[in-house]
Amino acid sequence: MSNHIADMMFSKYIFIIGANPAVNHPVSMVHILRAKETGAKIVVVDPHFSKTAAKADEYHRIRSGTDIALVYGMLHHIIKNDLHDKKFLQERIYGYEEIIKEAMKMTPEEASNITGIPADTIRHIAEDMAKAKPASLIWNQGLTQHTVGTSNTRIMPILQMFLGNMGKNGGGVNILRGHDNVQGSSDMAANPDVLPGYYALNEASWRHFAKHWYVEYEWLLSRFKDKKMMESSGYAHSTWKFGVLEPENAANNGDTMLRALVVIGTGMTSVSLLDLQKKAMDKLELVVFIDPYVNDLAIYSDRDNDLFLLPAASQMESSGSVAATNRSYQWRSKVMEPLFECKEDQEILFEFAKRFGFLEEYQRSLYEIAKKDGRSEFIWPEDATTELTQSIRSIGLQGMSPKRLKAHQENWHMFDKVTLEGKGPFKGEYYGLPWPCWSDKHPGTPVFYNDSIPVMRGGMGFRVNWGDTSPDGKSMFSARSLPGSKIAGHPPVSAANAESLGLKLSAEEKKAVEGSTYALGFGNNILAEKALEAGLCPYGNGRARAVVWNWYDKIPLHREPIHSVRGDLVDKYPNFPDKPNHFRANIKYRSRQIEKDWVKEFPINMLSGRLVSHMGTGTETRSAKYLAEVHSEMFVEIHPDKAFELGIKDGDMVWVYGTMDTRALIKAKLSYRVDVNSVWIPQNFSGLDQGKNLLDKYPEGTAAYAIGESANMISSYGFDYNTACPETKCGLCRIEKA
Ligand SMILES: Nc1nc2c(c(=O)[nH]1)N[C@H]1C(S)=C(S)[C@@H](COP(=O)(O)OP(=O)(O)OC[C@H]3O[C@@H](n4cnc5c(=O)[nH]c(N)nc54)[C@H](O)[C@@H]3O)O[C@H]1N2
Ligand SMILES: Nc1nc2c(c(=O)[nH]1)N[C@H]1C(S)=C(S)[C@@H](COP(=O)(O)OP(=O)(O)OC[C@H]3O[C@@H](n4cnc5c(=O)[nH]c(N)nc54)[C@H](O)[C@@H]3O)O[C@H]1N2
Ligand SMILES: [Mo]
Numbered sequence: 155m156s157n158h159i160a161d162m163m164f165s166k167y168i169f170i171i172g173a174n175p176a177v178n179h180p181v182s183m184v185h186i187l188r189a190k191e192t193g194a195k196i197v198v199v200d201p202h203f204s205k206t207a208a209k210a211d212e213y214h215r216i217r218s219g220t221d222i223a224l225v226y227g228m229l230h231h232i233i234k235n236d237l238h239d240k241k242f243l244q245e246r247i248y249g250y251e252e253i254i255k256e257a258m259k260m261t262p263e264e265a266s267n268i269t270g271i272p273a274d275t276i277r278h279i280a281e282d283m284a285k286a287k288p289a290s291l292i293w294n295q296g297l298t299q300h301t302v303g304t305s306n307t308r309i310m311p312i313l314q315m316f317l318g319n320m321g322k323n324g325g326g327v328n329i330l331r332g333h334d335n336v337q338g339s340s341d342m343a344a345n346p347d348v349l350p351g352y353y354a355l356n357e358a359s360w361r362h363f364a365k366h367w368y369v370e371y372e373w374l375l376s377r378f379k380d381k382k383m384m385e386s387s388g389y390a391h392s393t394w395k396f397g398v399l400e401p402e403n404a405a406n407n408g409d410t411m412l413r414a415l416v417v418i419g420t421g422m423t424s425v426s427l428l429d430l431q432k433k434a435m436d437k438l439e440l441v442v443f444i445d446p447y448v449n450d451l452a453i454y455s456d457r458d459n460d461l462f463l464l465p466a467a468s469q470m471e472s473s474g475s476v477a478a479t480n481r482s483y484q485w486r487s488k489v490m491e492p493l494f495e496c497k498e499d500q501e502i503l504f505e506f507a508k509r510f511g512f513l514e515e516y517q518r519s520l521y522e523i524a525k526k527d528g529r530s531e532f533i534w535p536e537d538a539t540t541e542l543t544q545s546i547r548s549i550g551l552q553g554m555s556p557k558r559l560k561a562h563q564e565n566w567h568m569f570d571k572v573t574l575e576g577k578g579p580f581k582g583e584y585y586g587l588p589w590p591c592w593s594d595k596h597p598g599t600p601v602f603y604n605d606s607i608p609v610m611r612g613g614m615g616f617r618v619n620w621g622d623t624s625p626d627g628k629s630m631f632s633a634r635s636l637p638g639s640k641i642a643g644h645p646p647v648s649a650a651n652a653e654s655l656g657l658k659l660s661a662e663e664k665k666a667v668e669g670s671t672y673a674l675g676f677g678n679n680i681l682a683e684k685a686l687e688a689g690l691c692p693y694g695n696g697r698a699r700a701v702v703w704n705w706y707d708k709i710p711l712h713r714e715p716i717h718s719v720r721g722d723l724v725d726k727y728p729n730f731p732d733k734p735n736h737f738r739a740n741i742k743y744r745s746r747q748i749e750k751d752w753v754k755e756f757p758i759n760m761l762s763g764r765l766v767s768h769m770g771t772g773t774e775t776r777s778a779k780y781l782a783e784v785h786s787e788m789f790v791e792i793h794p795d796k797a798f799e800l801g802i803k804d805g806d807m808v809w810v811y812g813t814m815d816t817r818a819l820i821k822a823k824l825s826y827r828v829d830v831n832s833v834w835i836p837q838n839f840s841g842l843d844q845g846k847n848l849l850d851k852y853p854e855g856t857a858a859y860a861i862g863e864s865a866n867m868i869s870s871y872g873f874d875y876n877t878a879c880p881e882t883k884c885g886l887c888r889i890e891k892a
Contacts, residue, residue, distance in 0.1 A: 156311075156602035157290070157326035158480035158588065160572045162189045164324030167286030169279075170198045171221060171310070172296020172883075176205035177766045179294075179330045182479075183209075186292075195286065197279065199224065199271075200296060201761055202791075202834050203827040214279070215829060217719070218761055219300050219884040220269040223712040225309045227265025227273075228280035229257035229316060237284035239318025245633040246605075246616065247315055248624055249701030252709050260712075268712060268723065284317055288325035295332070295763075299883040301729055301743060303874040305710035312700055312710070320698075321603035331479040333770070334469070338477035341549065341589075342542070346388030346737060351546035351673075355385045358674055365676040366545035368518045377512075379408040389738045390878040392425055396739035398434035406738040414440040418466070418499060421771030422451035423840035426869040426880035429816045432456075432843075444502055447773045450840040450864075453851035463853075466499055467492035474535035475559055482574070482586025482598070483551075485559040500534060548673045550590025550599075550692065552682060558594070562586055574600050584612060592682045592692055603698075608638045609691045618646050618694030625703050630696050638689025646694040647672045647685045657684040706730060706875065715884035716747045717813055717870045719759040719831060724748070730875045737878045746871060756813055756886035758796070759832040762865045768838035775838070776858035788839040788862025791825040792889070793832070800889055807892040810835075812868030813885065819845040819892055820863050833887065840864040 159182050162168060168186055175183040187209065190196050198210040199221070207213040216224060232238050233254055243250045262273035269276075283289050291314055297306040311320065311327045319325035331337050343350040353359035357371075364371040378384040389397050389412070397403050397412040404411050415438050425431060432454040435441055441461045443449040446468045455461055473488040492498060497505075507516040519541050520532035536556040543551050562569070562585060568577050569585040576583040576597075587598035592609070599612045607613035615632045622630055622645055631643025644655055648671035652659055659667070659680070667680050672692035675681065682692040701708050707730075714720065714727045730743040767784035768775040775781045790810060792802065802808055804824040810833070811817045819842065820835065828834050841848050841861025849857055865882070872881030 155326075155328045155331070155480045156320065157323070157328055158482070158574060158600055159185050159328075160574070161323055161326070161601065162186060162194070162290050162328070163192065163572050165189050165194045165286075165288060165290040166324065167195045167197070167283055167289035168292060169283055169289060170196065170200075170206060170210070170292045172200065172298075172306070173292050173294035173330055174200070174202075174204040174206045174296075174763060175292070175294075175330055176209060178764050180766070182330055195282065197282075199279075201759075201829070201832060202763065204763075205766075212279075214271050214275060217268070217270045218296075218759060218832075219302070219715040219718070220712065221297055221306050222302060222309050222710050223260060223265045223268040224271060224276065225313050226257045226260035226712070227262045227269070227276045228283070229253065229313065230260050230265070231262055231277045231280040232284050232316060233257055235281070235284075237281070238316040242315060242318040242320075246697055248628060248630060248697040248699050249709070250312075250315070253312055253316070253700050256709055256711070268720075268727070288319050288322045289314075289317060290325055290328055291319070292328045292330060294330050296883055298874070298877075298879055300881050301716060301872050301875055302710070302713050303879050303881075304876040305707055305713075308702070309710040311698070315698065315700070321601065321605060323601060326601065329479070335476035337479055337481060338475070338483070341477055341546070341551070346390055350542070351548040351551065353548055353673070355387065357381075357385070360384065362674045362676075363545060366519060366541065367515075368522050369515050373515065383408050387737055391420065392873055392878050392880045393737040393739040393741070395427065395430045395434035396741075398437050399430060400739070403739050406735040406740070412438065414438055414442075416442045416444070417449060417451070418444040418502075421773050421840075422449060423454070423864045423866060424771045424837065426866050426882050427814060427871065428454070428840075428864050428866040428869075429814065429844075444499065445773075446496065447777060448852055448856045450771050450773050453841065453848045454843055455851075464502055465494070465496045466502065467496040471496065472498045472535075475539050475554070475556070478586060480586075480600075481588040482584075483554050483559055483589070484586050485556065485563040487563075500538075547675065547679075547682065548693070550592045550596075550682075552679050553591030553593050553596045553598070554587050554589070555594060558587060582611070590614065590693075592686055593679055596686065605632070605634055605636055605695070608689055609636055610638075610686050610689075613637065614691045615643065615695030616698045618643075618696035620699060624699075624701075630699075632695045632697055634695075636689055636691060636695055641690065643695045643697070644690055647681050647690060647692050649681065652681065652684065655685075655688065655690060657681075657688055657690075659684060714747070715881065716743065716872045717752045717756070717884065717886040718747075719753055719757075719886065721751055721753040733875065736873070736875075741873055741878070742871070743875070752813060752886050756811070756888045757831070758887050758889060760810075760812075760868070760870070760885040760887045761828070761832055761834045762837045762869070762882055763834065765836045765838050768836070770838070771840055771864075772838035772860075773840075773858065776841075776860045779859055782859035785836075785838070786860040788820050788836065788842070789823040790820045790889075791823050791828050791834040793826065793828050793830040794824045795830050796833075797822060797824050800891065802889070802891050809890045809892050810868050811888040811890070813870045813887070814868075816867050817844055818842075818863035818868045833889065835865045835868075837865040837882070843867070 196210040197212045198207040201218040262276040266273040444464045470489040471492040507513040520537045523537045524532040539556045574585040584598040584600045591598045635642045649667045685692045714724045729747045734740045767781045839862030842863045870885030
């Protein structure tokens with residue numbers, strides 16, 4: 155999220171595309187409704203008439219998977235009518251000319267043909283949004299769960315840049331994140347292709363962390379088959395099953411098939427192609443679930459040995475820092491000690507490390523941090539948090555000491571609820587020190603990319619992360635300077651360029667930072683602190699890239715979903731070429747798209763989303779009696795005209811056939827919330843396997859109060875071209891009365 159939730163109070167226009175906060179982020183929705191009361195126009199673009207749409211000033215139904223075409227159609231009109239912010243583009247964006255070229259090709263009429271939104275409506279949305287200053291843009295999973303998910307998440311900030319809405323209160327791109335602390339998990343590298351703090355998987359980063367973990371780089375290297383494996387992305391949540399089921403993928407995995415699976419803190423029935431996951435799980439030598447509940451994937455298993463359920467403590471039984479959707483960190487206190495034989499996650503991992511024989515190395519940094527404080531034992535989680543604040547400099551976690559985070563938590567009343575600004579002893583600080591928080595005196599950054607205030611007050615430019623110049627020789631530095639500095643755009647601060655950037659370092663300090671950069675260093679934070687003094691941003695003051703020269707789609711392009719309901723468009727807007735070794739699996743795109751005329755056999759577009767009473771797989775919420783009562787059954791929303799055509803009445807049981815030779819037995823719910831060619835299913839159920847009730851598989855006393863077919867039993871094959879996020883927001887199905 156570039157801004158923060160209460161910041162939407164400053165918006166004049168809130169464009170919600172691919173998100174349903176009324177259901178999924180009810181607290182954020184309160185802020186959106188307050189903004190509406192003070193004059194902001196709320197516009198929702200969604201294939202499903204959501205509860206958020208019901209509260210909006212305007213609702214426009216879009217065909218799923220076509221948001222890029224919509225935005226180009228809007229940009230076409232904006233550029234033609236000279237409504238874009240040329241100064242912002244010229245000074246701060248690289249490659250926007252390529253976007254203009256592409257937008258000129260996408261007339262509102264063509265965008266209308268692709269999206270299903272009338273051309274005049276596209277022109278009207280574009281004009282209204284361009285004239286409202288500032289406008290905020292909100293998205294979530296409606297945009298990411300597509301083969302073009304990453305392109306979606308690039309075209310939206312590009313739109314906001316064309317409108318000059320970045321770096322401003324009431325503007326920005328505001329992605330409402332999913333789970334509690336999901337921002338923290340990505341900051342801590344839950345992803346298999348980065349190290350903590352989004353450090354690249356390369357030798358320099360590994361050496362950086364080796365120092366902070368007080369282990370030898372060579373020891374870390376010895377844990378891998380070789381250096382190549384150490385520096386290549388792991389399997390993703392969505393691709394591991396192919397490492398068990400398809401022998402060809404062994405070549406991507408150090409020449410071995412996957413043999414064991416350890417699941418910690420994810421539901422798994424939430425991942426697409428559930429039947430393949432089940433088959434893969436049953437072929438492994440060992441399966442372990444670390445979860446406070448019985449993980450729902452476990453009950454899909456047919457194996458009778460080597461499957462373990464390790465009881466994890468819940469968040470009420472543990473403490474530590476968690477990150478909110480706006481990058482604010484917050485200290486959380488333990489409410490109670492873990493019940494029965496539950497253990498906190500880190501205790502279970504320590505036990506693993508002990509048995510693997512590397513507990514000493516695993517905990518060494520904690521002991522070193524304790525030693526510096528004159529203690530012989532480490533304190534969990536404080537010392538672990540300190541380790542993170544010392545090592546993660548890429549995104550500026552340096553300032554988030556446990557002491558500051560606890561002080562914020564204990565003094566909520568001292569912070570303004572709209573601006574996040576502190577009062578009294580917290581004057582100048584922002585609640586939760588939203589990152590980057592570059593030093594122990596830095597106040598945090600409430601709004602990204604605001605170059606009109608000094609860095610020391612939360613200002614910043616775009617990060618310089620792609621070199622000083624582009625391959626076509628253009629400068630990647632901003633044409634503007636940051637307040638307090640006369641230098642216009644500048645590179646990331648390092649020992650090598652400190653002097654030329656005017657940083658004043660004593661001989662002693664020079665020695666202390668030798669060989670380091672703002673991100674790679676050990677033992678001190680001198681470079682970042684000197685940069686702040688000089689009014690510079692530690693990670694540089696650059697241009698955002700509209701053209702990503704090293705990606706397949708250098709600019710975002712509309713591509714039809716693999717399983718498109720508009721079969722007539724798949725040759726004009728083909729999906730990506732197949733991608734070998736994509737998170738260690740060979741993944742199909744275009745070859746799958748043209749394998750057959752999918753829509754002929756599976757004529758209905760399948761959408762999925764969430765229910766307010768259930769969370770994720772529903773493992774937790776369906777185990778809560780009263781929540782289970784609110785939504786106790788899986789259902790599929792079908793348009794009454796389609797239901798009539800198929801001979802289905804409200805409440806009938808139907809078979810929904812997916813494109814992967816699977817089916818699900820679900821109750822029909824007739825509804826005008828979907829268009830005539832789409833159905834909508836919630837993702838929050840599991841416990842039924844293609845008609846077979848799995849209740850007897852739960853260990854005694856652990857079954858949920860409500861079970862149902864999983865949406866992912868019938869989801870279609872498809873993964874984002876960059877992240878491998880499953881394409882669960884587009885897919886095809888066929889429906890028959892059961
Ligand atoms: N009650 C509850 N709250 C939750 C969750 C939960 O399970 N239950 N889950 C949490 C998690 S993990 C997350 S990630 C968030 C998710 O939050 P959201 O992203 O808001 O959740 P969804 O309902 O999955 O999808 C949002 C909307 O995207 C629309 N959509 C689908 N495809 C497209 C498309 O191609 N284009 C456009 N423009 N829209 C599309 C859907 O119809 C839906 O209304 O919610 C979080 N909050
Ligand atoms: N068809 C379809 N599929 C989807 C989506 C969709 O919109 N449509 N949305 C996708 C999205 S955005 C998401 S995030 C996923 C849902 O994401 P998941 O993470 O798979 O779903 P949850 O049910 O929230 O799973 C969390 C698990 O962690 C356990 N847990 C809770 N607290 C702790 C703890 O402290 N420690 C440990 N070890 N475990 C704990 C819970 O009991 C539960 O089993 O679904 C994805 N799948
Ligand atoms: Mo999520």
